[in-house]
Amino acid sequence: MFVQKFTIKRYSLLQNTLKKRQLTSYIPPKVRAITFNKHGPPTEVLRAVTYQLPPLTPTSLHLKFLASPINPSDINQIEGVYPIKPNFKTLGEHEKIAVAGNEGVAQVIGIGDKVEDLKVGDWVVMGKSAFGTWRTHAEATLDDVIRIPHEGIGIVKAATLTVNPCSAYRMLKDFAALKEGDFVIQNGANSGVGQAVIQIAKAWNINTINIIRDRPNFQELKDYLKSIGATYVISDKDLQAKNYEFEWNKDIGGKGIALGLNCVSGKGVISMAKLLRHSSSLVTYGAMSRQPLTIPASLLIFQNLKFFGFWMARWGNENPRSKRIEMLNDIIELFKQDKLKDVICEENIWGVNDKDDDDVLTRNFLEIFKKAVEEFRGKKQLIKMI
């Protein structure tokens, strides 16, 4: 297996190589990509393919992916149950295939003569969903990408920037006019988005009440979430217990909880929604319970609660690039100040060496992705390509 420990030293070497390559005689690299030509279970339909990146045009960019995570939406997109459809097209000799993956960080390795605002060596993230990030290299246009000021943030942060932290950031900004000292409640608080909510809220002096499933290592997880900034942590069992004395009651006073964030759905949403203050919003961005939300009509009619959904991909499509850049810069600043930490994730490293046999490399690339996809239900998976 090509799973190797990633070190800063190796990465610097790589950067030097890239710069040199561009300055002397730039040969578009071979691409290894994880693709599919029909929907189905990832382990069945994913194929690794190799193709030659076309020559640079005046308006094109060549990217080398540094790392791409595996998100739930990537899996759903391969399965065909995600509303954003993959981009089936011809790549090299392969017709009507789509490259999997929606998130990732890449380095610019080649730039067309007419492309401004970018230089070789810059790091970029994807401007939209469905770019196809599970590949070693890609051709792109300026519109496809957003440059990030990556100095001081590692590859893991850069590669996992655009989905989870951005979702947390937007939900905290767009559904309530939160002020310092306000309270937000969320379930699934240990999810990727949940942990980002805790940390961003903490950075903005907003208190979080965090619901997690009851479990044997509850105290351990509670301690961890508090260590990253959670104000309160409670189990779903305690939340639903009758006459349970919430420890936050003394802090909140009369002002109530200003916002609810839900990634679990099901009946458990009721006990969370009941704690929200009059006229506030509950935002749903997931359904980990695989159950629909249950909402007593009285919460809508008399409490005037508002129920919204949030989907980062839609936000990206409906908002100007400038707003996205502003958000990414804010988040990167939090990363740099260490207010937003790495998501704990399983790093699968795929090392490429130009001398290696193509088929061997390609097969191994697929193996790593398939293994990561299979193990996905556990820890968040990230594929580094070095």
Added chain:
Amino acid sequence: MFVQKFTIKRYSLLQNTLKKRQLTSYIPPKVRAITFNKHGPPTEVLRAVTYQLPPLTPTSLHLKFLASPINPSDINQIEGVYPIKPNFKTLGEHEKIAVAGNEGVAQVIGIGDKVEDLKVGDWVVMGKSAFGTWRTHAEATLDDVIRIPHEGIGIVKAATLTVNPCSAYRMLKDFAALKEGDFVIQNGANSGVGQAVIQIAKAWNINTINIIRDRPNFQELKDYLKSIGATYVISDKDLQAKNYEFEWNKDIGGKGIALGLNCVSGKGVISMAKLLRHSSSLVTYGAMSRQPLTIPASLLIFQNLKFFGFWMARWGNENPRSKRIEMLNDIIELFKQDKLKDVICEENIWGVNDKDDDDVLTRNFLEIFKKAVEEFRGKKQLIKMI
């Protein structure tokens, strides 16, 4: 029983009597009121009381109620399960009692010297909830009431103006920027609000898709709803049937359904919500099924549906009087143009004759209200006081 058929002739006689009384020597009348001093089932806790209206002050008004309906919220308020609490206070020799009833139409029979903008003979409706409309007379201030231009609309329309037609009007106005030709879908379409929605939408050239429970006389009710302006009527059973070919599909084309109104709640909301177009709203104003709403998370996340509640009483408290007057005038105009018809209701008439014995009158007043409350689950009940 003092149940008598109401006629225009009798009413005119009454008006003349009132005017004469005011012009000559005005003696504040005795009030018969349906009251309660504790919460419970209406038939158990309601008491009829008699008390003397206090003399006019420079800023007070004296009202004679013409008719008051019985609404679900009135019952809930007596039971103690309505969020707007009744106004317990001293009336005559009776301490800490509340007069039941939130809606009704009254005629001004006496005006303090400093009260402007009103004259004896004017008709008024209540400016807020919890005034206590189940009584023959009341003392009020200008703030308590809103004058309505009643010429050409009958007592039934005037007495049932401020809850159902206003709810329908606001929900059609406030949750979607509806244009002529747009489609709205609603369940419980034969309810009081539902019928108002059909008629107001029709007047504004908006199409309605109306869901009613399947029933033996389905066709009859469907015909009736179409006769008052329903574009389409469908049973809940057909709506939920798989692969049912909706007859409105050919009319709607690609633009979808712009708004959903829900007074039923429960699981049935799903099939209705699924028909709504992307980013539209579903407004809940009731839960006739006595079940919570069930909402698939995908409708929130990917379809971006928004779920709101509507409660006329809250709207009244949160919006300026001027906006309420504008709405009432619009609705009265629809009444005058016969675009909004009387709600079919059971009229219970209580005739008062000053020569009658007080106790007998009071007891009969209570009997009529109790009977009406008991029969409430059937047809809408209205008490005329003449």
